Amino acid sequence: MGRGPSIEARKNAVDAQRGKIFTKVIREISVAARAGGGDPNGNPRLRAAVDKGLAVNMSKDVIERAIKKATGELEGVTYEEVRYEGYGAGGVAVIVDCLTDNKVRTVADVRHAFGKFGGNLGTDGSVSFMFRKLGVLNYDGGADEDAVTEAAIEAGADDVVVYPEDGAIDVLTAPEAFADVKAAMEAAGLAPGFAEVTLRADNDSPVDGETAEQVQKLLRWLEDMDDVQNVYSNADFGAAA
Incomplete structure (x- = not known):
């Protein structure tokens, strides 16, 4: 053993x-x-x-x-924001947001990752039109749906989504309203388990089998890179379950 x-x-x-x-x-x-x-x-x-x-x-x-x-009170490294867009295996759309002090290094590393797992790096705007930016406050299953919904409406949220499979709840906001809605929900005694401003795809792209494995490997590889802050995709792995 x-x-x-x-x-x-x-x-x-x-x-x-x-x-x-x-x-x-x-x-x-x-x-x-x-x-x-x-x-x-x-x-x-x-x-x-x-x-x-x-x-x-x-x-x-x-x-x-x-x-x-x-802010210049102490000496430090200056980081630059840069976004890369591309396609993973099966045509899955992928967005990679980076903060880097060396764009030449970062783009080479990102391009290598796409190529390694059957994808390719695209041009600016090639996939970003498929996503929208929004604030998300997530509540685990078991949260009081009525209380969350009422407080979210009062706080100025755009939508409340309940997932029947596990009872989880997402409160959705405009990015500029995220901080105010989060503060209002916390003040109402309904602090979310997780909250962030993120990108969500308008439509998911189902993948399964070997294609799903390749896409998952690409996303994990990108997320593990120091220069990468966030990775977004429209992959739906439900078919792979």
């Missing part, structure tokens, strides 16, 4: 993953602070990034240093 990984090996793996998450959050804090100022109360994007950092147990000192570096 083979032995599993040691406690030290598992801890190292967890620490490495935690480090990658911290790297991505710090970059988001840096870009948000540089673009909109270092006060989270007057910068919704920075407020969301700080909340994300606190949610993964990032210390306030680390967050404050990242903000100070971005």
Whole structure:
């Protein structure tokens, strides 16, 4: 009978993953602070990034240093926002949002990932028209549907979606209303389990079998890259279940 990984090996793996998450959050804090100022109360994007950092147990000192570096109080690296669009196996649309200090390196790495898993990098706008930007507040199954719906309408949300298979609820908002709706829901005692401003495809693209495996490998590979902040696709893996 083979032995599993040691406690030290598992801890190292967890620490490495935690480090990658911290790297991505710090970059988001840096870009948000540089673009909109270092006060989270007057910068919704920075407020969301700080909340994300606190949610993964990032210390306030680390967050404050990242903000100070971005606003010039401390010396730091300047990151640039860049988006890549392309197609995975089976014609699945993929959007890759990056924060990088070296665009030449990043585009080469992203192009390599697409090619490695049967896809290809496209031109600007080649797939982004298939997606829309919106705020999402998610509640696990078991949440009071009536209470969430009533509070969401009162808060100015655009829509409430209930998933019958597990009872989960999504409250959808315009991106610019996300922070206010989230604050109102929390004030009503209905803090979401997860909340973010994201991209969602207007129509999903079902994939299964080997194609689904290739697409999943591509998405995981991209998500694991340090320069990559977010990966979006219109893949529907339901057919692969």
